[in-house]
Amino acid sequence: MKYMLTLYAAPDAEPSPGTPEFDAMMGEYFGLEEKMKGVATFLAGEGLQPVQTATTLRKREGRVETMDGPFAETREHLGGFYLIEAADLDAALRFAAEIPAARYGSVEVRPVMEY
C-alpha cells in the first residue's frame, strides 16, 4: 500500500544551512532510504523551496486567479514529501518516525487512494 508522508515545520525550528546540525540533518535525509530498507520502500521524495517562493492558483468561472504565497497561512509550512510503499500503517509510521522533520515539526501520514 502506498502512503504519502508530508513534512511540516516552522522555518525557524529547523537547523540553518552552514551549521554542523544542518549537515548532520541532511546526512540523515540522504541515508533514510537505505536505513528503512526492510521497513518500507522509498518511491519518491523531494524537499521544497521556502514558502516565499510559492504561488497559489485557482480558476473561477474560467478566470485564473493567482496569489503570491502558500494556500494556507500557517506557522508550519509544507517543506517536503515522501511517497513510500509499506505493508501497513505501522510500517509507514516507523518510516515517518525516522524523518528528521518529525523531531522539529510534524509528519502527516496519509494512505494514497487506490483506483
Next chain:
Amino acid sequence: MIEATLGRVMQDDRGRLLAALIARTGDFQRAEDALQEAAASALVHWGRAGVPASPTGWLLRAALRKAIDGYRRDTTLSRHRDAIAVLAEEEAADPDPQTIPDDRLRLIFTCCHPALEEKSRIALTLRSLCGLTTAQVAAVFLDAEPTMGQRLSRAKAKIAAARIPFTVPGAEDLPDRLNSVLTVVYLIYTAGYAQGPQIGIDLCTEAIFLARLLLQLAPDQPEVEAALALLLLTQARAAARIGPDGQSLPPIRQDRSLWNRAALDEGLALLDRAISRRAPGPFQLKAAIAALHSADGPPDWPQIAALYARLHDYEPTPVIALNHAVALAESGQLAQALAQVQALGAQLDGYQPFHAARADFLARIGDSASARPEYLRAIALAGSEADRSFLQARLSALK
C-alpha cells in the same frame, strides 16, 4: 427465550467471534456486518429448530457464510476471489470457536491503535470486546446513538483505509502499544469509578474483565499484571470511599472493614509478581502507589513521592506533577510542594484537585487568607456532591 440466549451469547462471545472473523476477512466492517446478519438469522433458525448444541459455533459458521455472501454481492468481486476461497474452506471445516486460536489480543491492539482518537479507542473497545451495544456505548459518553454510530463507523473506515494492522505488535513497538491498550482499559475504569453503575453497565467491571482478558492472552507481561493490580487495589476500596456523611474519604480515613480483602490480596500478589520481573513501567509505578495507600497504618509518603517522581519521567503530565507535589507536602516538604504547584497554575486552572491541593498547602503554612479563595474555586469546580462536601468542611475548618 431465544432472544435472551442469543443476547447472552452475543455479549459473552462477541469479541471472540469478531476477532475470528476479522482475522479471516481482514476487514473490520465486513466482519461486523457478517456477525450482525448471522445473529439476525439465528433468531429465525433457532426459533424454528431450537437452540443448537454450540450456539457460538453456529454463529461463527453462519457469519462465515454471510461474509462470503457479502463478498459475492460486492461489485469488485474479482479482487475478493482469494478471500472467498479461504472463507469457504473455513466454513466447510465446521469451525469450533473453542478450538480455533483466540484472536482477541490482535483485536484489542487494533481497537486501541494510537492512530485512532482516544475516545474512539475506548468506544471501539467497549463495542468490540466488551459486547456493549452502540446504544450502550453512546450512553457511557452521554452521546446520542447516531453520533456514536458515526464515530464507530469513522474509526472502522480509517482502520480499513489507512490499513491499521490486525496484529500483535513486534517487540520493538510492544511497550508503547501495550501502554496505549492499558491506558484505554484504565480510562474505562476511571470513567466507571466517577459515574458509578449506569443504565445496567458497570464500566469498572468491564475494565477488570478486559484487564483479566489481557492477562490471559498476554501472560508474563509485567505491565499487564500491574494494570490489573491497579484496578483491583482501587476496586477493593470502592465501597469505603464515601463516608456515612456523604464525604469523599482518603484511604487513610476509610472504614477498612468495608475493603474487599480478596481483591486487595490478589492485587498485591499481582504487583509482586510484576515487580519481580525487573522490567519497570508506568503501570507498575501506579499500582505500587495504590498499594502504599492500602498499607496498614499511615501511607509512606516519601516513598509515594519518589514513585510519582519516577512516574513523571514516563508521563510528564501536569496532573502527575500535581500528585507528586501532594506527596511532597504530605512528607513535610511544604515549601518544595508549594513551589511545584505554583508552576502548574497555567495548565491546571480548570482542574479542581489543583485548587484543592493549593488551598491545602496554603492552609498548612498558616496562610488562610490565600487558602480561602482557592477552596472556593475548588468547590465551584467540584464534580460530585461528595467532593464538594469534603472541600466545604476544609474551608469551614480554616482559621
